[in-house]
Amino acid sequence: MHNATWFNNFSSNINAPYRLFTFPFAGGGSSIYRQWPARLPGVELMAVNLPGREMRIEEAPFDSMDALMAQLLPEIAPLLDRPFSFFGHSMGALTAWTLARHLAKAQLPQPDKLFLSAFHAPHVPARRPVLHKLPDLDFLRQLIRYGGIPGGVLESPELLRMVLPTLRADFSMIETCADPERHLISSEIVAFCGEQDAAAPAADMLAWREQTRSAFSLTELPGGHFFLKSAQDQLLQLVDAALEQRHFAPDFADLRRYA
Numbered sequence: 001m002h003n004a005t006w007f008n009n010f011s012s013n014i015n016a017p018y019r020l021f022t023f024p025f026a027g028g029g030s031s032i033y034r035q036w037p038a039r040l041p042g043v044e045l046m047a048v049n050l051p052g053r054e055m056r057i058e059e060a061p062f063d064s065m066d067a068l069m070a071q072l073l074p075e076i077a078p079l080l081d082r083p084f085s086f087f088g089h090s091m092g093a094l095t096a097w098t099l100a101r102h103l104a105k106a107q108l109p110q111p112d113k114l115f116l117s118a119f120h121a122p123h124v125p126a127r128r129p130v131l132h133k134l135p136d137l138d139f140l141r142q143l144i145r146y147g148g149i150p151g152g153v154l155e156s157p158e159l160l161r162m163v164l165p166t167l168r169a170d171f172s173m174i175e176t177c178a179d180p181e182r183h184l185i186s187s188e189i190v191a192f193c194g195e196q197d198a199a200a201p202a203a204d205m206l207a208w209r210e211q212t213r214s215a216f217s218l219t220e221l222p223g224g225h226f227f228l229k230s231a232q233d234q235l236l237q238l239v240d241a242a243l244e245q246r247h248f249a250p251d252f253a254d255l256r257r258y259a
Contacts, residue, residue: 016044019084023092026170029054034197039236043199052166061169084114121207132171194227
């Protein structure tokens with residue numbers, strides 16, 4: 001039985017032989033993946049619930065990736081009893097990659113694939129200034145400028161006030177995350193970027209191939225930073241196809257464009 005505090009199981013197929021763990025973007029929650037199981041029938045989808053949002057809104061969010069890993073690692077370890085992959089968008093991509101590194105250090109099972117979406121490789125400098133220490137108004141202006149906040153949040157002042165502390169903590173977690181050890185992971189990296197995403201353009205996403213000993217591919221999808229929503233159909237087709245090819249020869253492709 002999984003810990004419902006940390007994981008939302010949106011699948012009806014709880015006996016599926018394969019698990020996909022999903023990780024949210026900054027300020028987002030597990031519900032962004034609620035519709036995915038209908039398009040991925042062959043897997044059990046486990047969406048990670050982070051504190052400070054949705055059903056855990058009363059809990060303080062993490063502002064340190066190390067602190068998050070210390071809590072998340074023992075929670076996810078019992079669920080690695082069958083083959084699995086990770087999917088993360090934006091901050092979720094960094095979280096998924098960091099967790100994969102921690103699993104390796106703990107000699108725990110590794111994900112078959114890391115689906116990394118809309119976040120630059122960790123050894124590539126960010127294309128925006130450090131945000132988490134800015135005053136509220138400047139912080140929000142920069143988020144808007146770099147497309148780092150969903151439109152629906154901006155349209156609701158009440159929602160904005162509610163998520164602002166979590167957004168700031170999330171950006172602290174992103175901007176203070178450091179891993180000086182360049183140990184390559186063994187998982188295949190399947191990366192995605194948006195054609196109009198200034199925060200994580202294709203050039204920065206291609207650098208993820210330097211983080212794995214296995215296969216790498218990058219596909220560019222129509223849209224900006226939140227193509228996760230605007231190009232959801234195309235994205236899920238690609239994820240489903242990749243999951244069906246769980247054991248195939250390495251493909252060190254550079255950039256593909258979805259057609």
